[in-house]
Amino acid sequence: MIANAPRVARTPVKPGSPEFTELLAGLGAEFARRAGHYDRTGQFPHENFIRLHEHGLLALTIPAAKGGLGGGLAEAVETVGAIAQGDPSTALILAMQYLQHGRLHDNPQWPEHLRQRVVREAIEDGALINALRVEPELGSPSRGGLPATVARRTADGWRLSGSKLYSTGSYGLTWYSVFARSDDADPLVGVWLVHKDSPGIRIVEDWDHLGMRATCSHRIDFDDVPVPLDHAVNIAPASRRSSESELDATGQLWMAALLGAIYDGVARAARDWLVEWLQNRTPSNLGAPLASLPRFQQTVGEIDSLLLVNRTLLEAAGTQRLPEGASGQLKYLITDNAIRAVQRALEASGNPGLSRSGALERHYRNVLCSRIHTPQNDVVLTKAGQAALARAPGRDAEAPVRLA
Numbered sequence: 001m002i003a004n005a006p007r008v009a010r011t012p013v014k015p016g017s018p019e020f021t022e023l024l025a026g027l028g029a030e031f032a033r034r035a036g037h038y039d040r041t042g043q044f045p046h047e048n049f050i051r052l053h054e055h056g057l058l059a060l061t062i063p064a065a066k067g068g069l070g071g072g073l074a075e076a077v078e079t080v081g082a083i084a085q086g087d088p089s090t091a092l093i094l095a096m097q098y099l100q101h102g103r104l105h106d107n108p109q110w111p112e113h114l115r116q117r118v119v120r121e122a123i124e125d126g127a128l129i130n131a132l133r134v135e136p137e138l139g140s141p142s143r144g145g146l147p148a149t150v151a152r153r154t155a156d157g158w159r160l161s162g163s164k165l166y167s168t169g170s171y172g173l174t175w176y177s178v179f180a181r182s183d184d185a186d187p188l189v190g191v192w193l194v195h196k197d198s199p200g201i202r203i204v205e206d207w208d209h210l211g212m213r214a215t216c217s218h219r220i221d222f223d224d225v226p227v228p229l230d231h232a233v234n235i236a237p238a239s240r241r242s243s244e245s246e247l248d249a250t251g252q253l254w255m256a257a258l259l260g261a262i263y264d265g266v267a268r269a270a271r272d273w274l275v276e277w278l279q280n281r282t283p284s285n286l287g288a289p290l291a292s293l294p295r296f297q298q299t300v301g302e303i304d305s306l307l308l309v310n311r312t313l314l315e316a317a318g319t320q321r322l323p324e325g326a327s328g329q330l331k332y333l334i335t336d337n338a339i340r341a342v343q344r345a346l347e348a349s350g351n352p353g354l355s356r357s358g359a360l361e362r363h364y365r366n367v368l369c370s371r372i373h374t375p376q377n378d379v380v381l382t383k384a385g386q387a388a389l390a391r392a393p394g395r396d397a398e399a400p401v402r403l404a
Contacts, residue, residue: 012056015071016075031048034047035214038214045093052094052126057094058094061076062105066116068101078318080094080265081314084269085265085266085268088262091262092168093128093169093215095259095261097122111233114230118193121174127174128169129177131177135162135165141179146181146189147179148163153182157226158231158232159224161222162178163221167217167219170217174196175195175196176194177193189235191235192231198227200222200223200224203219209369210369211367252328255327256331257331259370259373260313263335263366264307267337267363268307273358274300279291281352299344299345299347313333317330332377335371338367345360
């Protein structure tokens, strides 16, 4: 649960409304004022999540019939993008919350009582959930392999042991969705749901990163952690698993769009920093703001053009109208444009942009982290090339489809 989190007292604003957009802009601006502090300290941004919970935003993608705000991908993208302009570390943790809850109601393997508990705690207490998948030896399971984290059967349930790296949200999470395998001859592989207060859990503060520092993506060790039998919520024999991905095509689209929205938000914050600096910087030998010079006007035009492409792609994703299998390319294009936009802002500003007294160098460190998220660029481009080369010459690409 979020420390000192109040119950949601106010009437939540309707997602998609003008008031909703205004609320998000205000929260983004508020979070921006704290972003430098959280970047320097690497602390979990508790205050930001208290504010998100206060407005019901931690339950955005929980269906309205279950007490949430009932938002879909478009509303999640809007929210994550606006929050990322203020503090992208907060936005990444929030995006994982949206992804987990957005797909939870479609997963038939979860026991209903457990599903209801996770949903209720998110609504009432601001409880956060995230998937823990990466391991020291295995790396990312997206490239194949079985996890070293093992769940042993006991008379009372399971005992879970192993280590997970890059556990985004660590200190702020209530629920860990742990990728593991059983100790059977043909091991069961999948997700064991672990509560943060279970004995045997230790957070190792090893996240000292270039950017996205307040995500608190520390290592989490599990030492013979007791897990109830029915908390193995999504498992299948390794011999019958066709993919290491937990996500279907719709889940992959959500992941790509939310990640894209985060780093597009970073680029928009960098763009706004540059515009303000150009308008206020007046060299004595020029006698006018730098914004009056054509070369800087061209730079801002280039940045805005990159961000226009991003906005168009994110809107297409939000309405779930993209070519089938294009989610990886969506993430690649948006994040690449975001990096290029921030780089152009740095080139234009020079030393002032690289000064730690300003926000632009932090935006640059943060936006570079977009490259490490699954799927990585080499996988995305290889798959896209394979798909193109497998089609007969002259055959049209797949028409856009609506994903369920």
